[in-house]
Amino acid sequence: MNLHQIYRPISLISMKLIKVCNFKSFKLRKLKTTLFSNQSSFHAYFASTPDSNTSPEIRTPSFNIPKNPQPITEETLLNSIQSSQWHFIKQVAPNLNPTDIATALSNLYQRPELVLQFLKHIDFDCLDIQIRCLAIAIISRLSSPKPTLQFLKQVIDSGIATNRVVFDELAVLRDRLELKSSILFDFLIRACCELKRADEAFEFFNMMKEQGVTPKIETCNVMLSLFLKLNRTEMAWVLYAEMFRLKIKSTVYTFNIMINVLCKEGKLKKAKEIIGFMETLGVKPTVVTYNTIIHGYCSTGQLEGARLIVKAMKAKGIEPDSYTYNSLISGMCKGRKLDVASRLLRDMLENGLVPTAVTYNALIDGYCNKGDLDMAFEYRDEMISKGITPSAATYNLLIHALFMEGKMVEADNMLKEMGERRIHPDSITYNILINGYCRCGNVKKAFSLHDEMLSKGILPTRVTYTSLIYVLGKRNRMKEAEDLFQKCQQKGLVPDIIMFNALIDGHCANGNVELAFSVLKDMDRMKTPPDEVTYNTLMQGRCREGKVEEARQLLDEMKKKGIKPDHVSYNTLISGYSKRGDTKDALRVRDEMLSIGFNPTLLTYNALIQGLCKNQEGEHAEELLKEMISNGITPDDSTYFSLIEGIGKV
Known part of the structure; x- marks a missing residue:
């Protein structure tokens, strides 16, 4: 039995499910689509000669168009694909019969590259689910997974069928076409992961189990990686347990992901224990394994623990790399151990490792927080001397530090320097500048920066609007502050607790305490719980009015709501x-x-x-x-x- 005979029953069913597409756009074409019943008329369609009455500049082919066109046959369609007559395919695509398409695809099972080209010249979204799945099953045999994943993502996104129907169609084709591997289902899960649809990926994983098909370890790793990125750590553990039950052998990449999951959960001791477990299974930890744990210790301020991991790592003959040093330097800077961080940079350079902007940014941030701007700028100059281009983050740190010291002119100069170095400021850059000018009460400059931000196509954020609302409140311009608050919501930005607090602060500072309480009601309506700042501001407003007892009641209300004064x-x-x-x-x-x-x-x-x-x-x-x-x-x-x-x- 050949593939034509295998697919015939499926293609007959597909005729009933065909999706009607709108082809009005084809009416704009100068050439009418003509369908031919035999191969000779197909060749005549392209047998064109120049028209003597047509100028050379606008010369077009002339066609021998039959007066009574008939539908294209299965044989003609197949021949046109095999001979790569893609212009013809594109012309006749709107009127192709689904049965003929299914038959052609079935006969091209051994030529997935031709099927891919065919799909590029027809409207894939106008095919029914059976034909789409057949096409995907065939192109899954290509060496590159990209086309298969792309078409699967189109199917998932289109909503043409439920996940169960899509899976069942692929399962039928897997059996009929005698595809032994799990590749079709693996691609399906990977497509969901690329779309960041964690629940659907796990749903397809369970469907595979029902079919008795075991996913590849690479597919499981892609799922685990997605769950980690989305902070769905519980789901990662459920999947990992299923992998263990199904006897899917973990790789070093699998263990690295699970170590990362444990670090995210703050379970550093267990993360460290996994190294021993890996070794008992014969899986050798890599520098990435150790770096993951080191980063976990450093990000939580457990610097001694990080040092011990580095020591254990070296004892196993694994030398630290740039990522190791970056984690350690960042951890030391956050822990205010700047001398140690500086020493680590020197060690890094002596060991022939190349620091990055991330390395220097950690040191610059550390010295900015200390208030030592001279040292911060020294590191900025050092990175430039080594050919490392400062990033927007580098300048953001320095600009923020300058504003904190009231050095407004120097901060403006840094923005100009960014332009000279062709480093584009981002929303964070502008938010720092706007916030800085708002804090010193310069409304005009703050709003001019807001306008500049818009002119450069950088969208203002909640932080931007919060700073502007704050400064308007301090300048007794509450009508403008409220208008801006409404504008923010119209742009789709949902106010957060900080923005609400800025509005409440403005009303209280201007003696409109009752309006401040109306904002508190809006917070309740929008399900934004107040915090201690909200209540402190309202208490200050009541105290300014001399209503200290009412302020006292607000303190008691805080306690009842579980907000600590x-x-x-x-x-x-x-x-x-x-x-x-x-x-x-x-x-x-x-x-x-x-x-x-x-x-x-x-x-x-x-x-x-x-x-x-x-x-x-x-x-x-x-x-x-x-x-x-x-x-x-x-x-x-x-x-x-x-x-x-x-x-x-x-």
Whole structure:
């Protein structure tokens, strides 16, 4: 029985399921499609000679078009594909009979490269599910998996059939065409993974098990890798358990993924134990295996643990690579061990390893956080001298550090330098600049940067709008702030807690506390839970109105909602009571603060001293001054001003 006979029953069914397509666009063509009943008329179609009445510039072929065209036969279609007459195929494609297509495909089973070309010249999306699956089954025999994966992704995305129907069609073809391997199903799972459809990939994995077909380890690894990227660690463990049950032998790549999963879950001890398990199975750990665990330790600040892994790695004869050093340098910088990080860079260079922008960015970030901009810029210059181009991230770190020190001109110069070096600023760059100018109250400059951002095709983010809403609030321009808040939502950006807090802060700062509470209701409606910043801002608003008891109620409400009050919460109440002259209530809040483990701050003492001096309790105020000094808190000008003012009143 040949393939034509095998596929005949399927193709007859497919005629009933054919999808009708819209071919109106073909009416625009100058040449009408003509179908021929025999091979001679097919050749006559292309037997054209120049028309003497046509100018050379616009000369077109003339065709011998029969007056009564008939549908193309199976034989003519097959011959035209085999002779690569793709122009003809494209012309007749809209009127091809599904049965003829199925028959042609079946006869071309041994020529998958021709089937691929045929598919490129017809509308694949207009084929029914049976023919699509037949075509995919044939081209799966090609050496490159890319075409098969591409067509499978089209099928999955099209929604032409359920996952079960697609799988069953491929299963039928696998049996009929006697495809022994699991490749068709493996491709199906990989297509889902490329589309980042984790659940569907796992669904097809289970369908394979039902058929008694075991996926290849490479397919399982692709699935595990996707689950890791999507942070679906539980799903990764379920799949890994199934792999173990099905006796699918893990490779070093499999173990590396699972070690990464454990590191993401914070189970570093278990991750380390997997190395021993690998070795008992005869799988040799690689530098990637060790690097994964080292990165896990460094990212959680467990630098000693990372050092021990490096030591164990070297004992096994595996030398650290650039990634190892990058993880260690980044970890040391985050742990504020900048001298150690600098030493590691020197070791890296001495061992002939090439640092990258990532290496230097870690050091630049570390020194920026320390406030040592001179050293940060030294590393920027060093990376340039070594031929390493600074990235946008490099400049973002430096610009942010300059803004933190109030060096606005220098920050602007860094943006100009980026342009000179043809390094394109990103949304983070602009957000840093906009936020910096917003913090210093320069609304005009902040909005000009916003406009520049748009002109360069860089979309503003929630961070952008939050900064702008904040500065408008500080400038008593709440109508504009609210308009911007609405504009943000119209652009599809869902406000987060920080944006809501910026709006609430603006209303409270401008004495519109009731409007701030209306925003709180919007948060509830949009299912955005308030945090301690939300409540602290509202408490400050009530205290400014002199409604300290209502502020106290807000503190109690925080506790009921499971939101922990912080220093700001208690200092707000202490300040509110002190300004009102209720020093007993202020001291009572201070005692409450101490009872839950919060030590008074400079703000706490200043508010209490101010209240006591206001009530002419100078002696008690002086006692607090001694207490704060004994607690290692240095008084500031405000402290002494309150005391001098209080003594003067006495």
